Amino acid sequence: MYIVAEPIQRVIDALVQLPGIGPKSASRLAFHLLRAPADQVQELASAIGELKANIVYCRRCQNLTTTDPCAICSDRNRDVRLICVVEEPLDVVAIERTGAFRGLYHVLHGVINPVEGIGPDDLRIGALLDRARVEAPAEILIATNPTMEGEATGMYLARLLHPLGIRVTRLARGLPMGGDLEYADEVTLSRALEGRRDI
C-alpha cells in the first residue's frame, strides 16, 4: 500500500534521483505540480521527454547543440584565431554572459581526475589537438575551473599545445581557488578574461 497515491509516489521517486533534491523536496515538488496548471505540468513533462532527442555535439567545438556546427562556430563575426577551452557547456554560457569574449570555444566535457578514473582519453582533448593543427589559432585560452583538477588539466593541455607554436594563456587570477567558474559574477569573470597571462 502506498501512503501517497501511486502516480504521486512515482514522481517523487523520479525526482529524488536528481542531484540536490532529497525526499522532502521531491514530495513538495510533486504536490506543487498537482496543484499547478495542467499546461505548465505538461510543458515540463514534454520538455524533459524531448530533451535528448535533437541534441548533438558540435563537430568543431564539442558543445551541445541542435545544429552542427553550432551557432557560435557558424557565426562569421567571431574571432576564429582565439579558442577558449572550458570544462562544461554551462561554462560557455557563463563566459558568453560577460559579453567580453568574441572567440570560439572548445568544450572538454570534464577534467582529468585520476581519483575518479577520468583520463585525457575520456575528454575531448584529441579533438582539440586535431583542431589546433588544422585551424592553427593564434591563441588558445585555457578557462578550466580554478581547482586542482582544472589547473592540472590546463597544464597538461599547455604542454601538448606549446610544441604546435600556439600561444597558450589562462584566465587571470581573480577567480577564488576551489570555486566554480559557473558561479562567478560577470565583473569578476570579465576581469579574468582581460587579465589572461601566458603559461
Next chain:
Amino acid sequence: MYIVAEPIQRVIDALVQLPGIGPKSASRLAFHLLRAPADQVQELASAIGELKANIVYCRRCQNLTTTDPCAICSDRNRDVRLICVVEEPLDVVAIERTGAFRGLYHVLHGVINPVEGIGPDDLRIGALLDRARVEAPAEILIATNPTMEGEATGMYLARLLHPLGIRVTRLARGLPMGGDLEYADEVTLSRALEGRRDI
C-alpha cells in the same frame, strides 16, 4: 540565438517555475538530465506527464488517491471512531510514518488565511461537518500546523464541532511554534500524538 541549445533552454525555463529552483539550479538539473540514462529521463517525463491523470479526491477523507474511497478509508483495521484533521496530503504521510495513529484522516487542503483570501468555504470543512454528523466519531483530532493560521483554523473547527457532542482534541505541544508539521521528526510527532489535549 540561444546560448544553450533550445531543448535545454526549454527544460531550464520549465524547471525555474518550480518552487525553490532558481536559474542556476535549473541549468544544473537540465545538464544533469542530458548526461543521465535515457530511461531515467523518460521515466521522469512520463511520471510528470501522467501525474494528474488518475488522481481523484477520496469522497470520505478528501485525500488525493487513485481509488475512491482511498486505501486508508477502505482499511478495515483502522479505528473509524477517530478522525485526524490535517492541512495537506503530506501531513498524512508524516503522521503515517510515526506508526502511532490508527484512526482515519480528513484533509482540509489548506488553512483559513484572510490575508490570502482563503475562507472556510475554500477548504473541505463542509465535508468534515457532514462526515462528523453521519459517522459520529468519538473524537476529532485537529492536527493543523502550529502556526497562526493553523491554530486559528483549529479553533474555528472546534467551535463548529463541539455542538455535535464530539470530543475535539489537538496535538500536544512539542511542535515548535512557527514550524511545519511535515518536517517534524518521528519522535516529536509521536509524543505530540500521545499527549493530545481537549480544546
